[in-house]
Amino acid sequence: MLLVIQQLLQQALKNAIQKQLLPGFSVAPLSNKDKRDIPLSLISVEISDKEEFGDYNSNLPFKIAKLSNVAPEKVGSILTSELRQIPQGNNFFSQIEATKGYINFYLSPDYLLQSLQTILRQRDRYGYVIPKTGRNLVIDYSSPNIAKSFGIGHLRSTVIGQALYNLYSYRGWKCIGDNHLGDWGTQFGILIYQINKLIEGKNRRDQKEILQNLTIKDLERMYVEFHKQLEENPQLKEQAKEWFRRLEKREKKALQIWKLCLSLSLREFNRIYKLLSIKFDYSIGESFYSRKARILLREIQKKGLAKKSEGALIMEFPDSNLPPALLLKSDGSTTYFLRDLAAVKYRLKKWHPKMIIYEVGADQSLHFRQLFQAVKLLKWDEVKLVHIAHGLIRDKEGKFSTRLGRTISLEKVLNEAIRKSEELMEKSETKRRLSCSEKKEIAHAIGIGGIKYNILSYHYSKDIIFDWEKILNLQGNSGPYLQYTYVRCYSIIQKAQKEGVRLGKLKKGISLNKDEIVLLRTLVKFPDVVQVAAEKFAPNLLCDYLYNLSSLYNYFYQQFPILKAPEEDRSKRVQLTLATSYILRRGFYLLGMPVITKM
Numbered sequence: 001m002l003l004v005i006q007q008l009l010q011q012a013l014k015n016a017i018q019k020q021l022l023p024g025f026s027v028a029p030l031s032n033k034d035k036r037d038i039p040l041s042l043i044s045v046e047i048s049d050k051e052e053f054g055d056y057n058s059n060l061p062f063k064i065a066k067l068s069n070v071a072p073e074k075v076g077s078i079l080t081s082e083l084r085q086i087p088q089g090n091n092f093f094s095q096i097e098a099t100k101g102y103i104n105f106y107l108s109p110d111y112l113l114q115s116l117q118t119i120l121r122q123r124d125r126y127g128y129v130i131p132k133t134g135r136n137l138v139i140d141y142s143s144p145n146i147a148k149s150f151g152i153g154h155l156r157s158t159v160i161g162q163a164l165y166n167l168y169s170y171r172g173w174k175c176i177g178d179n180h181l182g183d184w185g186t187q188f189g190i191l192i193y194q195i196n197k198l199i200e201g202k203n204r205r206d207q208k209e210i211l212q213n214l215t216i217k218d219l220e221r222m223y224v225e226f227h228k229q230l231e232e233n234p235q236l237k238e239q240a241k242e243w244f245r246r247l248e249k250r251e252k253k254a255l256q257i258w259k260l261c262l263s264l265s266l267r268e269f270n271r272i273y274k275l276l277s278i279k280f281d282y283s284i285g286e287s288f289y290s291r292k293a294r295i296l297l298r299e300i301q302k303k304g305l306a307k308k309s310e311g312a313l314i315m316e317f318p319d320s321n322l323p324p325a326l327l328l329k330s331d332g333s334t335t336y337f338l339r340d341l342a343a344v345k346y347r348l349k350k351w352h353p354k355m356i357i358y359e360v361g362a363d364q365s366l367h368f369r370q371l372f373q374a375v376k377l378l379k380w381d382e383v384k385l386v387h388i389a390h391g392l393i394r395d396k397e398g399k400f401s402t403r404l405g406r407t408i409s410l411e412k413v414l415n416e417a418i419r420k421s422e423e424l425m426e427k428s429e430t431k432r433r434l435s436c437s438e439k440k441e442i443a444h445a446i447g448i449g450g451i452k453y454n455i456l457s458y459h460y461s462k463d464i465i466f467d468w469e470k471i472l473n474l475q476g477n478s479g480p481y482l483q484y485t486y487v488r489c490y491s492i493i494q495k496a497q498k499e500g501v502r503l504g505k506l507k508k509g510i511s512l513n514k515d516e517i518v519l520l521r522t523l524v525k526f527p528d529v530v531q532v533a534a535e536k537f538a539p540n541l542l543c544d545y546l547y548n549l550s551s552l553y554n555y556f557y558q559q560f561p562i563l564k565a566p567e568e569d570r571s572k573r574v575q576l577t578l579a580t581s582y583i584l585r586r587g588f589y590l591l592g593m594p595v596i597t598k599m
């Protein structure tokens, strides 16, 4: 509907200009491509968050007023009168009104009922857009560092990245999800040095045994120990560097130890991805780009964009206030920056994306500003580059800090969530009717769903205070509350079916009461919400919407009989319940939240 309104406004504006109702306003400076058309990008339309602004509103009169000598109120009334003369507008809206520089649109009862019919027909594909060619999108998410525990810090990237993937796929994009594993860099010089020390001089069998028993915790410990030893023996630094050089040259021994670190880490990561139901199309780690990075360096040098500086190579960004980025270290090893740049080049060539989204913490903002600027300087293909810079997850005591090598293991947190959900269920009355395996499945769904929803319900830029009470609160804005609403809908539908209510068919000539209309007005906006959530990279908008929908439905459920209502009401209320369940289910799927039918 957002696009429909934009187009209606575009038409109305054009008509008003032709009739010379807007003196002083000319389209020419706005759009040089086609002088007659007002660019759609100028016409912003929003989903209204208050009833008094209708279902949708636009601030177009304000914008036009600024560009002409006509007051916003006047522009508003000119545009609304033009809008009313466009036949299409009258079908969709029962009312179009101008208020103080805004135009408000109210969906008509006819349109609402038609849309309900559409939802019932399309079920949970309502709002789905068939993929169009030329709309490829690479999403770089999760991207943990090997040889370190999967900390809570990477959870946000993982969960938001996957949600963006789902949202864009639903809106007709071909998404390529790439886990840009941190599996290269000077830190591996340190680890290889340490591990080599462990096995040096031992026979093959002992070596094998030592290596097989290593855990990520051991690797983390060795890393910390190295830095302690460094204080007494600064010489060690050179040794570690030497090992990384050998790794970059792909020397057998170095490579072997590195591979061990990789497989050890992947085992843990894959357990976590399984727990969270996270999927990638590719997991191309930084190691893949280490050679490509050297080749790219030649291109950069040829273009005159590399500069020597204290033995290292840097890239400067003249027309911006950005500090230079490091391309090659003084010891000749490649950098995170150069490898990331090589990754851009590779992705452009392989997938021809229109956009690349990096879901990475805000502490890397400078890195990405430099990276995006470098792409500009290199004059590669046009591509939109976006850094979704998420904030921190803290707990009330600030314990989730990763400094001093203290990472909170995500696996522990997830298992804790499942355990707490089990406890919660023990207290519930329905538990007696559930089998043991059902209880397990449900506890998993509530725990994981609760964490995911909690993370997604914050705007990515905000810090999160990790709070179990909020995460598992059955009364508030939480995953379990939403899941509970779905279970409620589901059980009503099951019963209705048993009682012989025909599902999915609306009777002719029905009318809806005020509260039913409020619910329906929310349901029909689902596709718009998904569109805006994707465009703004903000799954939290979908969370808000689903929470609002759940509250409305629960209110409706408490207010009116459904199965016990007289025949006429019973049927339409069951259909509204069915539509609510479709939207909730699709919404959960887009957020990556498990759907359960019992609780």
Ligand code: ARG
Binding pocket: 140, 143, 144, 145, 180, 181, 182, 340, 343, 358, 360
């Ligand atoms: N491994 C990096 C880190 O944990 C994140 C990588 C993000 N993606 C990228 N293309 N730089 O800090």
